[in-house]
Amino acid sequence: MTLRLHNTLTATKDVFEPVAAGQVGMYTCGPTVWNYAHAGNLRAFLVYDLVRRHLQVSGYDVTHVMNLTDIDDRILDQAMHAGVTIGDYVKPYVAAFFEDMGALRAQPATHYPRATEHIPEMVEMISELIENQHAYIADGDVYFRIASFPTYGALSHLDRAGLRAGARIAQGGRGLGSAEPVPGGASSRIRQDKYDKESVSDFALWKKAQPDDEKLGAAWDAPFGRGRPGWHIECSAMSKRYLGVTLDIHAGGVDLMFPHHENEIAQSEAANHKQFARFWLHSEHLADATGEKMSKSAGGFTTLRDLTDAGHDPVAVRFFLLASAHYRTRLRLSTESLHAAAEQVRRLREFADRVQRSTPSDVDDGDLLRRIGEVRTGYREALDDDLNLPQGVGLVFELAREANAAMDSGRVGERSRDALLLLVDDFDAHLDIVRSEEPGLAQEVARLIAEREAARKGRDFGRADQIREELREKGIALEDSKEGVRWRRVR
RNA sequence: GGCGACGUAGCCAAGUGGCAAGGCAGAGGUCUGCAAAACCUCCAUCCCCAGUUCGAUUCUGGGCGUCGCCUCCA
Known part of the structure; x- marks a missing residue:
């Protein structure tokens, strides 16, 4: 290759x-x-x-x-x-x-x-x-x-x-x-x-x-x-x-x-x-909704903040900018495209999650195994050909459908499952969309929240605010309420 | 004016001299207590005209259209 x-x-x-x-x-x-x-x-x-x-x-x-x-x-x-x-x-x-x-x-x-x-x-x-x-x-x-x-x-x-x-x-x-x-x-x-x-x-x-x-x-x-x-x-x-x-x-x-x-x-x-x-x-350029190059003077100037304020997930924005068109072709920014990207991200995550959680069946389907191999090779070749990620992603979706069907009917054995996990690694090496939470994040957040609560009880508000700010920078928003502290991803 | 790119379904988009990937949206269905997810089915004479070819969406020429660069720009 x-x-x-x-x-x-x-x-x-x-x-x-x-x-x-x-x-x-x-x-x-x-x-x-x-x-x-x-x-x-x-x-x-x-x-x-x-x-x-x-x-x-x-x-x-x-x-x-x-x-x-x-x-x-x-x-x-x-x-x-x-x-x-x-x-x-x-x-x-x-x-x-x-x-x-x-x-x-x-x-x-x-x-x-x-x-x-x-x-x-x-x-x-x-x-x-x-x-x-x-x-x-x-x-x-x-x-x-x-x-x-x-x-x-x-x-x-x-x-x-x-x-x-x-x-x-x-x-x-x-x-x-x-x-x-x-x-x-x-x-x-x-x-x-x-x-x-x-x-x-x-x-x-x-x-x-x-x-x-x-x-x-x-x-x-x-x-x-x-x-x-x-x-x-x-x-x-x-x-x-x-x-x-x-x-x-x-x-x-x-x-x-x-x-x-x-x-x-x-x-x-x-x-x-x-x-x-x-x-x-x-x-190539990103074009605005009118099809013209995005630039400050032309007026069509959209920041990531604008997009997240409008409710778009940054990871969907990533997918849109990277995978919806080849890097040397012009791409037009639109709400519909961003929504399509978000759906694709959701599907790929759902698929990766399902593979990870699945229990392998007793036998492997030889055809499926062969197809996974084909797609892994094809994906690699697409990327090797001047970084054609959109083409590679197309192959992945095709296989995801086949593999989902195979999982529906219990035809994914150990070898197929392992191969699918490798495929997920393959595409996520470029897309980086699957990992929705860093490993151990919830525990880490819980630990920090506990530390912050202790600081608040001790009236060390400086430390408490520092922790909140640190989490905010990692994209975690804390909300204090009567029921306790809630946290959520904000980007 | 010079140079260059692009025009594929309602939308985004990949691609090849030989049955036109994929995603979104839409329609119908399977499953489900209902839903969601998943799956199945349906949804394109590839801008126009000529030429080359057994065969062109793909190559060549012309036309139309859109866009980019020609000292601000990712």
Whole structure:
């Protein structure tokens, strides 16, 4: 069995092999923590989770790095409005991001580097680029010289002649020189860095500190002047720090392909003289109800909180985002689809539960045993074929029906039951929906409730509230009532 | 304007040169004290037109439609 992944670089499904046997270094573009992540962002993050899980299933030891962009124009603007430093501004959104990922059962990444905590690495890389003529200083800003990197555009398959034309102008959209306001009030800042570039397509590595930046805690010293990093450099610098110069896999949403990933390649390869990433994976957009890409400016902006407030189980959201469509096809968010996902989750859980509890009959049905084997193989092959989870899940449902019928008529013996349990493990390795409660959770909750009751009796309300808060973070809500303390899952 | 993707049942969606997975919703049934769960049955000439082929939903060309990217974006 061979894992094949669609590689944007080659535009084909290529057999995956890491540089070092058995070990995979994967870098994925994480959130810009200027707001809550929306469902489209979450889809991308869950796709990373799927890639990572399947690599693990395939026997690889995965080092997964996901950055947190905690400095960018939007953050600066918002922090300014709020009158706080960017560090303070970002804090609740970082927390919300981790809460969301937990609720969606994404495995934690190995490292979550933050841009503001890796300024030295970025400064070093920028210095290197200036030194070897791939970057230049212009009025305190530092720009990457695209003309110095002939293969620019290879990933997104855009040719440089087309880019230079500033193509949007032809459409009457916002041209490069236009100062037309951008939704969100970011216009003044976005206008700032457009002077003295050798070429319009050159992008900023470093932006000269503005007076406001100092107040916001967004300025750092560097040999080429005080300022702050441009957006792209963080990924190049941080991936190198944690994974070395060549990544096995770099993943992100399609909208990052150009210019972000293209710029990363240019920076990294110009600085390191080594291939930056061997496999580029891009997940498709989530569309809103109207069929258009979900984004803040378009208005269709749904967060996980919105969905859970509307009564959707985060695990159903996970299933919807991951299993209802292949990661490279557009998926449309709708109440009906979420409901369908919830039903599928319920059925799979019900099935897993039934298998676990069933008492094997005396004889095994040979046909059933063979079918289970077929489906396990087919499932594995579907995932190996560029992570086709929807297809794999289809096979599982087909078998679940057959197996349920077999259990109805007592035709599931010991061997079949064991095989079914393995199948459940197979699909849950990716879906992670079966385990509805962590083992021992009820006992643990009961213990904590007892401890909290003792604390309350002793009027140690600080401790009592601490326990309640801890449980709340794990998704357990406590309710004190006359009949005693009740607890329930809230996500 | 340039580049690219997609169009499969009421909805979501997988897929293949040879009888079109799966899920949701719907209809009927089995089981059940009733219900739930589970199971059974039913529910698609794969956007249109040409071409290649013994055979096309799948390949090629054209059309129509939807969407994405072209320096804010997962």
